[in-house]
Amino acid sequence: MDTNRLSQGQLVAAIAAIALFIISFLPWFDISGAVTVGGTTIGGSKNFNLWQAENPLDIYLLIVILVALVPAALALLGDGGDAPMASMATALLAGIGTLLILYQIFDTPGDLDRKVGLFLGLIACAGIAVGGYLSMQEDVGGERY
Amino acid sequence: MGRLSQGQMIAAVGGIALLVAMFLPWVGINGPSLPSGAQLPGGIDTSTSENIWKGSSLDIYLLITGVVAILPALLAVTDSSEEFSFVSAATLLLGAVAVILVIAFLTVDFPDGADRKIGAFIGLGAAIVIAIGGFRAMQEEVAGEI
Numbered sequence: 001m002d003t004n005r006l007s008q009g010q011l012v013a014a015i016a017a018i019a020l021f022i023i024s025f026l027p028w029f030d031i032s033g034a035v036t037v038g039g040t041t042i043g044g045s046k047n048f049n050l051w052q053a054e055n056p057l058d059i060y061l062l063i064v065i066l067v068a069l070v071p072a073a074l075a076l077l078g079d080g081g082d083a084p085m086a087s088m089a090t091a092l093l094a095g096i097g098t099l100l101i102l103y104q105i106f107d108t109p110g111d112l113d114r115k116v117g118l119f120l121g122l123i124a125c126a127g128i129a130v131g132g133y134l135s136m137q138e139d140v141g142g143e144r145y
Numbered sequence: 146m147g148r149l150s151q152g153q154m155i156a157a158v159g160g161i162a163l164l165v166a167m168f169l170p171w172v173g174i175n176g177p178s179l180p181s182g183a184q185l186p187g188g189i190d191t192s193t194s195e196n197i198w199k200g201s202s203l204d205i206y207l208l209i210t211g212v213v214a215i216l217p218a219l220l221a222v223t224d225s226s227e228e229f230s231f232v233s234a235a236t237l238l239l240g241a242v243a244v245i246l247v248i249a250f251l252t253v254d255f256p257d258g259a260d261r262k263i264g265a266f267i268g269l270g271a272a273i274v275i276a277i278g279g280f281r282a283m284q285e286e287v288a289g290e291i
Contacts, residue, residue: 054256056203059249063242085234092235093242096209100202109202 013131017068020124024050026117091132153217156278160214163271169264170194210239237279243272
């Protein structure tokens with residue numbers, strides 16, 4: 001596998017996409033509560049990763065990951081044909097994904113608390129967007145369109 | 146408006162329909178069932194419905210999709226000379242992803258025990274129209290370049 005076949009932007013987007021996939025299994029949200037019965041307080045909490053929270057964000061971010069990884073995989077496998085508009089699609093979808101995660105940070109669904117996965121996911125998704133943008137610049141510079 | 150291609154017009158109609166559908170009921174929630182024989186006073190209904198703005202991050206995404214779909218029409222109406230070369234491709238992409246997300250919302254992500262309301266189906270149809278409009282606009286752009 002020759003990573004020199006990947007452009008810098010594709011490499012950044014692919015690494016960030018793999019990171020986002022791993023991060024999706026970390027806790028993103030947490031719900032906690034406590035009850036007092038006869039002077040004794042019983043509390044508990046439950047973590048949710050991206051896939052467990054009932055939220056369309058999981059499907060969307062899976063699409064972002066696939067869109068970022070497929071062009072890199074095709075380049076690594078030596079498929080000569082460029083996926084047309086792949087860089088633009090990566091930058092656009094990941095940029096919107098970053099906005100959606102940011103929105104979740106400020107407007108957490110229900111009574112859920114924010115956990116580390118949400119913040120790491122934001123950084124990884126922003127990384128994919130940056131990689132897509134760099135790849136777009138490289139495409140224009142190399143006159144691949 | 147004459148500068149708009151057929152694909153851009155289709156996408157714009159879909160975008161407006163999507164933005165309108167977002168304010169229609171998407172999720173119907175029925176209240177607890179009453180004991181047999183019990184009746185509520187007239188005018189009181191235990192069921193309610195919610196549009197897509199309440200409790201889903203789908204709202205922001207669909208808003209962005211609708212705005213991108215009507216962007217070429219807005220620019221034509223305001224006689225702006227700005228042209229974005231990627232708008233048709235972006236419309237196709239966002240519309241196609243919106244179709245997937247709305248279908249996922251209506252199937253796997255739909256709240257338990259709730260009913261699917263008319264707004265959800267109009268929203269799905271509008272997303273499909275946006276994707277078709279974006280695809281057609283891309284084809285027209287390619288044909289215009291040859």
